[in-house]
Amino acid sequence: MNEIGNNMKKIKNIALIVSSTILVAMASPATAEQYLVKFKDVSNLNRVSNGMSINGVNVSKFEKQLFGGYSVIKTSSPVDQTDALVSSGYFDFVTIDKKIKLPQLDSEATMVSNLEKKTSSVANPKDVHLNSIDLNKYSDPLSIKELYLDEQRPYAMGNTSAIAAQEIVTNNLGRKVRIAVVDTGYQPHEDMEIPKDQYNPMISDYYRDKNGYIYRSMVGCATADPTNEGGDVFCAPENIVTKDVENNNALDKSWKPSSYVVDDNGNPVPNEYKVCVHGHGTAVGGTIASIRGNGVGVSSVLGSNNAELVYVKVLDSCNDGAFLSDIIKGIHWSVGDHFDGVTDISSPVDVINLSLGGMGNGGLCDVGFNAMADAVAYANSKGAVVVASTGNSALEATAATPVSCHGIITAAANTSNGELAPFSNYYNSRKNISAIGQDLLTPFVNTSVYVSRNGVGGVEGDCNKITNCYAYYTGTSLSAPVISSAVALIKMENPSLKAEQIFDILYNTASEYNTNEVGNKTALYKLSKNTRLLNMKDAVLAAKAYEIHLGDAKIESFLNGKSDNYVSQMISDFGKNNVCSKYVLTWKDFYKGSNVLTYNVYGQNTTGDVDLNSATLIGTTDVTTTLVDGSYSKFAVIGCAGGNCSAVSQVNLSDAVLPKLCL
Incomplete structure (x- = not known):
C-alpha cells in the first residue's frame, strides 16, 4: 500500500450532520458497506462489474461514473473490506462512504453549561437593536424582524450590515449570482422561487430504524400529489416507488413506514x-x-433579485442520512461536470453552501489525502467558493468535517450582540468567520406543517397553508448561508477574485469582538481569539480593488476593557475630567493600491454630517488609529494617496461607551 493509500485509510470514518439543530451519531449499516475508490488505472473501470469478486470482496453494485476520479463500490457484506480492496491492486484510494444517522441536538441548556465550563464571560444585555433599515424600501412585512441585516454597531455586533452592503455593491457579474444549496432539497413556498436547476444523486438504500426494522429510504409514491398541497400524506406499500437512478428532482419529500x-x-x-x-x-x-x-414574508440576506438558488438534494427527507459520495457528486455537478442520465446544470454556480457537518476522527483533510478536500479544490479551480458550517456541538472543530477541509470558508455562529453562540463549534487558533446563527426568521415547511396544516412549528404567517409559514431557525446551518451571501456580494463586485482572496477579504474586514461593551473579555475571544464577526459592507468595500476605501470609523473610551481598579486609580492620579474625556478613534483601510495612505482626522460640533471645509483638522497620521478628546460631537477621517482621497468616514462621540466610573 502506498503512502497516500495509508492516509486515506486513516480517514475512512467520516460523519456528517445537518448543523442547524442536530448532532451527529454514526449509524450502523443496514445491510452492507459501500466505498469511495480511486482507480490506479482508469482503464480498469471496464474490468469491474456488478456481481464480480475483487480480492474476495463481492461487489453488489458498481458505479462506472467517475467524479473527480472517484467511483462507488457497494459490497454485499457489512464487514469493513478496506484492506482487501486496497490490496487488490486496483485502487490508489479506498475510504468507507459512510452512511450516518442524525439524532436530536443536545438541549440548549446543556450547550450553555458546556460553554460556561470554559468561560464566565457574559455580554451586556442592553438592547439597542434599533432598526435603521428603510422599511419602505421593501414591501416584505416580516423584514422588521430581520434585525441582523442592519448595520453592525456596539451592542449589535452580530448584525451583518447586509442592506448597507447592497446599497454600495456594483454587480460586475452582469447577472444574478448562482448559489448551490447542497442539503435536503426544497419545498415550494410563497416567498421562494422554484429552482430552475436541480440535482438529486441519491439512490434508494436500505435503512434500519430505531426499532431494528429495515426499509427502503429515499422513495417516492405512485399516488403522490402533483400539486404538492398535502394530498399524499399516506402511501400504500404497493405504491411505493424506489429511486434507482440519479435525477434532476430535488423536492424535499419522501415516505417511510408508519405501521407494520x-x-x-x-x-x-x-x-x-x-x-x-x-x-x-x-x-x-x-x-x-x-x-x-x-x-x-421576509427580505432575506440577498433576495432573489440578486441571487439564483440551485438545489442539490443529498440528505433524505425522512432520516437525514447522507452518503459522502452524494455530497461530492453534488459539488461536481454544481460546477458543470456531466453525470450520465442527468441533465447538466445550465451554468456553473459561484458559491456552494454546505450547511451540514459533524465531528470526524481527526484525519487529514487536505488535497490528495481526502475525497472531500479534492472535491473542494476542484470546485475552487472552477471558480466556485465553498462555505460550510462548523457544527453545533459547542466543541473545538479541528476534527469536524467537511468544514475543516482545506479550501472551505468556515462558518461559526454568533448571537445578535456578537458573542459566540452557546451551541457553535469553534477553532482555538485557526482564522475563522462567524455570522449570526440564532433566531433567523426564514420560510418554513416541515412534516408537521405539510401534514397537519395547524401551524405546528411555525411562528409567523399562515401556517395552516403549506406555503405560507415562517419560523425562527437557530444553528451554524444558518450562519453558513449568511456568509455564503457575503461571498456572493464579493463575487458580484469583483468576479476575478479567487477563493483564498475572498476569504482574506472576509477575514480582514470582519470585526474583532474581544471585549464587550462593559469591558469584559468575550467568550468569543477566550475560546476562539482568531474568529471575527462578518461585516458585509466592509467586505464589499474591500472588494472594490485599487480604489481608496475606508471602513466605518469607531470610537471608544481609551479605558475600555480596563478593570474598575485601573480606572479608579487613573481617575485618582489624573482627575476624572482628564481621564474620562480621552477616546480612541479607529478605522479600517481597504486600499489595494501600491501607495501608502495618509489619514486626515477632523472634529466638528454639528448635528449633521461633518463638513470638511469648516471642520477642524485635528491631525494627520499614517496609522489607522489616533487618540482624540471629547471636544467635538463628531469626528471624521479621510484617506489620501497620490492626490486621490476616500469618502469621509465619520462617527458620533455619543457612540462611545464609557466605563461606569466615568458616568
Whole structure:
C-alpha cells in the first residue's frame, strides 16, 4: 500500500450532520458497506462489474461514473473490506462512504453549561437593536424582524450590515449570482422561487430504524400529489416507488413506514407509509434569497433579485442520512461536470453552501489525502467558493468535517450582540468567520406543517397553508448561508477574485469582538481569539480593488476593557475630567493600491454630517488609529494617496461607551 493509500485509510470514518439543530451519531449499516475508490488505472473501470469478486470482496453494485476520479463500490457484506480492496491492486484510494444517522441536538441548556465550563464571560444585555433599515424600501412585512441585516454597531455586533452592503455593491457579474444549496432539497413556498436547476444523486438504500426494522429510504409514491398541497400524506406499500437512478428532482419529500404487520414468516413488513418533509434546505435557501418586494414574508440576506438558488438534494427527507459520495457528486455537478442520465446544470454556480457537518476522527483533510478536500479544490479551480458550517456541538472543530477541509470558508455562529453562540463549534487558533446563527426568521415547511396544516412549528404567517409559514431557525446551518451571501456580494463586485482572496477579504474586514461593551473579555475571544464577526459592507468595500476605501470609523473610551481598579486609580492620579474625556478613534483601510495612505482626522460640533471645509483638522497620521478628546460631537477621517482621497468616514462621540466610573 502506498503512502497516500495509508492516509486515506486513516480517514475512512467520516460523519456528517445537518448543523442547524442536530448532532451527529454514526449509524450502523443496514445491510452492507459501500466505498469511495480511486482507480490506479482508469482503464480498469471496464474490468469491474456488478456481481464480480475483487480480492474476495463481492461487489453488489458498481458505479462506472467517475467524479473527480472517484467511483462507488457497494459490497454485499457489512464487514469493513478496506484492506482487501486496497490490496487488490486496483485502487490508489479506498475510504468507507459512510452512511450516518442524525439524532436530536443536545438541549440548549446543556450547550450553555458546556460553554460556561470554559468561560464566565457574559455580554451586556442592553438592547439597542434599533432598526435603521428603510422599511419602505421593501414591501416584505416580516423584514422588521430581520434585525441582523442592519448595520453592525456596539451592542449589535452580530448584525451583518447586509442592506448597507447592497446599497454600495456594483454587480460586475452582469447577472444574478448562482448559489448551490447542497442539503435536503426544497419545498415550494410563497416567498421562494422554484429552482430552475436541480440535482438529486441519491439512490434508494436500505435503512434500519430505531426499532431494528429495515426499509427502503429515499422513495417516492405512485399516488403522490402533483400539486404538492398535502394530498399524499399516506402511501400504500404497493405504491411505493424506489429511486434507482440519479435525477434532476430535488423536492424535499419522501415516505417511510408508519405501521407494520407480521407476514406469514413472522417478519415485520410495512403496511402503510407516511410522508416526510424535512424543511432544512428550504430554510437555508430562504435565508439567502427569498423574494423581495412581493408583499409577503421576509427580505432575506440577498433576495432573489440578486441571487439564483440551485438545489442539490443529498440528505433524505425522512432520516437525514447522507452518503459522502452524494455530497461530492453534488459539488461536481454544481460546477458543470456531466453525470450520465442527468441533465447538466445550465451554468456553473459561484458559491456552494454546505450547511451540514459533524465531528470526524481527526484525519487529514487536505488535497490528495481526502475525497472531500479534492472535491473542494476542484470546485475552487472552477471558480466556485465553498462555505460550510462548523457544527453545533459547542466543541473545538479541528476534527469536524467537511468544514475543516482545506479550501472551505468556515462558518461559526454568533448571537445578535456578537458573542459566540452557546451551541457553535469553534477553532482555538485557526482564522475563522462567524455570522449570526440564532433566531433567523426564514420560510418554513416541515412534516408537521405539510401534514397537519395547524401551524405546528411555525411562528409567523399562515401556517395552516403549506406555503405560507415562517419560523425562527437557530444553528451554524444558518450562519453558513449568511456568509455564503457575503461571498456572493464579493463575487458580484469583483468576479476575478479567487477563493483564498475572498476569504482574506472576509477575514480582514470582519470585526474583532474581544471585549464587550462593559469591558469584559468575550467568550468569543477566550475560546476562539482568531474568529471575527462578518461585516458585509466592509467586505464589499474591500472588494472594490485599487480604489481608496475606508471602513466605518469607531470610537471608544481609551479605558475600555480596563478593570474598575485601573480606572479608579487613573481617575485618582489624573482627575476624572482628564481621564474620562480621552477616546480612541479607529478605522479600517481597504486600499489595494501600491501607495501608502495618509489619514486626515477632523472634529466638528454639528448635528449633521461633518463638513470638511469648516471642520477642524485635528491631525494627520499614517496609522489607522489616533487618540482624540471629547471636544467635538463628531469626528471624521479621510484617506489620501497620490492626490486621490476616500469618502469621509465619520462617527458620533455619543457612540462611545464609557466605563461606569466615568458616568
